[in-house]
């Protein structure tokens with residue numbers, strides 16, 4: 048039984064970290080004409096009105112996209128400015144932040160003729176909302192398990208593939224399931240770019256995923272983390288957001304670091320960004 052609904056968290060600091068990284072990766076991939084298959088294994092609703100009762104309940108966007116939006120006129124970093132332009136195009140009126148776009152929107156908005164996009168969602172209500180979004184006609188929405196769905200698609204029919212794996216980790220075993228799927232994906236699409244999001248929690252469950260991947264033989268794994276608070280400061284709740292990128296495009300680390308230098312002070316005085324190669328080439 049799935050209970051997680053991303054609308055309660057839409058636009059929070061983890062979304063900023065995840066979607067900025069995704070945007071930067073897509074931006075690199077678009078520099079070549081060869082076709083890309085994009086896969087979003089855990090899609091959610093696709094677009095989140097900030098006024099929705101679920102989003103208003105926790106208002107997590109106030110510690111995420113909101114301070115960035117308020118500072119938008121003075122942003123200097125080119126990646127951040129390009130991202131802001133895309134974000135602005137998702138608004139009903141360009142001057143106000145009314146919606147926060149989820150990963151299906153970020154993947155769909157720059158989809159070209161030659162590209163494909165498959166969006167998996169297993170929650171019936173979330174899938175219904177995703178199906179109602181006005182995405183690209185080439186965005187195929189599938190009601191089903193995203194990890195199994197991804198594996199069934201491999202090898203992809205296009206020369207390149209880019210996968211986002213962004214589970215809710217409601218079940219502890221998902222950390223291992225994600226690692227197993229990543230290893231399988233790497234076997235079938237050695238040069239595929241795979242992005243994996245994970246939460247930083249006091250329980251440190253994400254170490255299952257990190258350790259499994261380190262021991263798997265998969266190479267070129269880059270890791271970045273955005274920490275709102277220091278580990279151990281609070282007994283409960285997510286204190287940071289983690290991203291792994293397998294086969295990151297060349298220069299991604301520096302581009303994200305430059306954007307993060309501008310973002311972190313806007314998110315809070317204790318906010319910190321760190322990145323490293325988890326497994327080198």
Ligand code: SAM
Pocket residue numbers: 049051052053065088089090091092093148149150151167168169170173191192193194213214215
């Ligand atoms: N990727 C989205 C974004 O960035 O906007 C947010 C996704 S949210 C963290 C996780 C989503 O995965 C939820 O909507 C949940 O219903 C869905 N989900 C959970 N288990 C799934 C599974 N096995 N296959 C596909 N979707 C699943």
